[in-house]
Amino acid sequence: MTVTSDPTEIQPGKVRSRMRGTIGELPVRTALRQTVVVPTFNERDNIATLLDRLTAALPAGETEIVFVDDSTDDTPAVIEQAARTCPIPITVHHRENGVGGLGGAVVEGMRLARGEWIVVMDADLQHPPEIVPGLITAGARDGADLVVGSRYAGGGNRDGLAGGYRRIVSGGSTVVTKMIFRNSLLQVSDPMSGLFAIRTSSLAVEELRPLGYKILLELVVRNRPGRIVEVPYSFQPRHAGESKSSMAEGVRFLKHLGLLRFGAQRSRMLIFGLIGVSGLLPNQAALWGLTHLTGVHYLPAAVIANLVAVGWNFALTDTLLYRSRRAHRSFRGRISRFFLLGNADLLLRIPLLALLVDGVHLGVLWANLVTLVLSFAARFLISDKVIYRSRALKPVTA
Numbered sequence: 001m002t003v004t005s006d007p008t009e010i011q012p013g014k015v016r017s018r019m020r021g022t023i024g025e026l027p028v029r030t031a032l033r034q035t036v037v038v039p040t041f042n043e044r045d046n047i048a049t050l051l052d053r054l055t056a057a058l059p060a061g062e063t064e065i066v067f068v069d070d071s072t073d074d075t076p077a078v079i080e081q082a083a084r085t086c087p088i089p090i091t092v093h094h095r096e097n098g099v100g101g102l103g104g105a106v107v108e109g110m111r112l113a114r115g116e117w118i119v120v121m122d123a124d125l126q127h128p129p130e131i132v133p134g135l136i137t138a139g140a141r142d143g144a145d146l147v148v149g150s151r152y153a154g155g156g157n158r159d160g161l162a163g164g165y166r167r168i169v170s171g172g173s174t175v176v177t178k179m180i181f182r183n184s185l186l187q188v189s190d191p192m193s194g195l196f197a198i199r200t201s202s203l204a205v206e207e208l209r210p211l212g213y214k215i216l217l218e219l220v221v222r223n224r225p226g227r228i229v230e231v232p233y234s235f236q237p238r239h240a241g242e243s244k245s246s247m248a249e250g251v252r253f254l255k256h257l258g259l260l261r262f263g264a265q266r267s268r269m270l271i272f273g274l275i276g277v278s279g280l281l282p283n284q285a286a287l288w289g290l291t292h293l294t295g296v297h298y299l300p301a302a303v304i305a306n307l308v309a310v311g312w313n314f315a316l317t318d319t320l321l322y323r324s325r326r327a328h329r330s331f332r333g334r335i336s337r338f339f340l341l342g343n344a345d346l347l348l349r350i351p352l353l354a355l356l357v358d359g360v361h362l363g364v365l366w367a368n369l370v371t372l373v374l375s376f377a378a379r380f381l382i383s384d385k386v387i388y389r390s391r392a393l394k395p396v397t398a
Contacts, residue, residue, distance in 0.1 A: 103210025
């Protein structure tokens, strides 16, 4: 849907909303100093305080606020209600599917932004709104393309992180990320920061393919901004609501690191390999139990053990690695093809196993391990290209 507007003036106290296919447009001039992009997910109790503090910190005539919302509660309605009395123009863009998680929401906000600078911050007030002018001032003064609000630069702290577990996770992920992307992050002490300002002219939104909530890392690695400066700040306790950090977000973060470092296919192959390695345990355990505890001959025992391992691998592959591609095929279609592939290699593995055991006199468990390793590459390529192949995009016609 295309929207046009008269870019001549700002009308305070109005909201420009894009929700569920309906758009109400507010005329806003294009020469704005900054756009504040705020991704939200069930943050209704933080909105009023956030807007009060942003309004006190920023000049209304030079600012707009863009909320990109993935909420399941009434957060969008709360934003619209608060916007009626807010002097800063506000955009509400509600997404039904939440593609890309929080990072995807930020990219959507960047596409809607019209300021010279785009400031990204959370809605929970752990990023103090009062620091926003300082980010812009530092960027303009130092000729920077990117200004990072850092908890680790001199004078900053992360005291607002709740509990030792979150501190360990935050610190550990920062160390790992800086090790993996050492050259790209030479100027960045806090690559996990969710608070930053980027000069719009240095932003290439079409290059961003976020996954999860670490959008700053995506931006630095893919956009490669020229000059980066940091502004220290104190990470604050959450004002209201609950943290969105979860095991699922942790898995997304690891997948994102793999995609950025190795590329899509090599990253999937690495994860596929890790899943395959994890399947060795149930395979070998089942083979040992059948041959040592029940006396089953090693060849039929290897077939049964393979079925156990294939079931294990399918569960992990389907839920962790190819979750986003599952809609292209039914569950029955995915599992039948996966089991067919997972057991087809028995036609080669069983004769090879017999050769290694009876001909070379290798132990059953070692021989079985050799055959599993040799079948890995073929399994991955067939899974990646056949079972979970990406659906080709149709050309867009006018």
